Amino acid sequence: MKMCILFPGIGYHCDKPLMYYTSRLAQSMGYDVTALKFSDFPEGAKGNKEKMYKAAEHALSQAEKQLADIDLSQCDEIVLVGKSIGTKAALALREKYGFTAKAVLLTPLEMTFEHAAAQSIAFHGTIDQWASTSEIERLCREHGVPLHEYDGANHSVETGDVFRNIGYLCDILEKTGEFLLD
Numbered sequence: 001m002k003m004c005i006l007f008p009g010i011g012y013h014c015d016k017p018l019m020y021y022t023s024r025l026a027q028s029m030g031y032d033v034t035a036l037k038f039s040d041f042p043e044g045a046k047g048n049k050e051k052m053y054k055a056a057e058h059a060l061s062q063a064e065k066q067l068a069d070i071d072l073s074q075c076d077e078i079v080l081v082g083k084s085i086g087t088k089a090a091l092a093l094r095e096k097y098g099f100t101a102k103a104v105l106l107t108p109l110e111m112t113f114e115h116a117a118a119q120s121i122a123f124h125g126t127i128d129q130w131a132s133t134s135e136i137e138r139l140c141r142e143h144g145v146p147l148h149e150y151d152g153a154n155h156s157v158e159t160g161d162v163f164r165n166i167g168y169l170c171d172i173l174e175k176t177g178e179f180l181l182d
Contacts, residue, residue, distance in 0.1 A: 001126065002077040003070070006029035007063060007086030009107075010041045012056060017169055018106045022081050025173050029180055031079065036066050038086070040053060045085075046130060052085070056111060059089035062094075072099050079180060084106060084130060091115035104176055105145070107155050108133050112180030117143040121174050121179045148175055 006014045014023065014035035016019045038059050045051040063097060072078060075131040078101035082090035087108040094101050095115045109131050114181035122145050124136050133149070140147035148167045150157050158165045158171065 001075050002029075002031040002079075003069070004033045004070065004079045004081060005063075005090070006033065006035040007059065007080060007082040007090040008038055009082075009086050010034060010038075010045060012083050012086075012156065013037070015081075016021070016156070017165075018172065019081065019083055021169060021173055022104065022106070022176060025177055026079065026081070026180070029177070030064075031077075031173065034067070036063050036069065036180060038062050046132060052109070053113065055085050056092070061093050063089050065091055067093075075097030076097045077100070079104065082112075086130040087112040088115070091117060091120075091180045095145050102180065104179065106138065106172070107131065107157065110139060117145050120145045121175065122147045123146070123150070123157060123175075125150045125157045127152060130155045146179075148172070150162040151158055 006019055006023055008014050025034055041055045045055045080101050081088035081104040083106040087105040088105055088111050092115050105120055105122040107128055108122050108139040122140050126133050126149055152159045157168050
């Protein structure tokens with residue numbers, strides 16, 4: 001069995017474009033998809049280091065509860081898809097339980113890289129308001145994580161141009177598909 005687990009972000013749920021289409025891609029590649037739902041994050045987390053760490057711990061706790069009935073040891077292949085705070089929760093879960101899984105990091109945060117990031121791929125908008133481009137570049141280099149950047153895109157990998165956004169989304173999906181086939 002192949003399993004894909006979606007770890008959403010704060011306000012970026014699994015029905016939004018990056019997560020929705022990545023889940024559809026995974027399904028088309030034979031993965032069973034489990035979409036986690038996170039709620040009740042601390043207010044005002046953006047820019048507040050303490051609240052961001054609380055949000056990450058909260059996401060990890062909710063992920064553990066939602067995955068409690070799934071025996072991941074029965075999976076032949078696992079891929080974790082995280083968005084923003086979900087990238088930290090995904091890598092923290094993988095590290096805590098010691099299972100092997102590829103990770104797709106959609107707009108990771110600097111704190112994401114406090115965990116082992118092997119077997120990962122990252123996507124980042126160059127005007128991401130939640131993460132410094134220079135820091136994400138540095139951390140991806142240090143961890144050997146391929147980084148794909150999108151010029152003028154924000155934390156949702158969106159710009160003011162809908163056609164450019166769709167082009168970026170297509171590029172992310174193509175690169176994710178290639179990554180999953182490796």
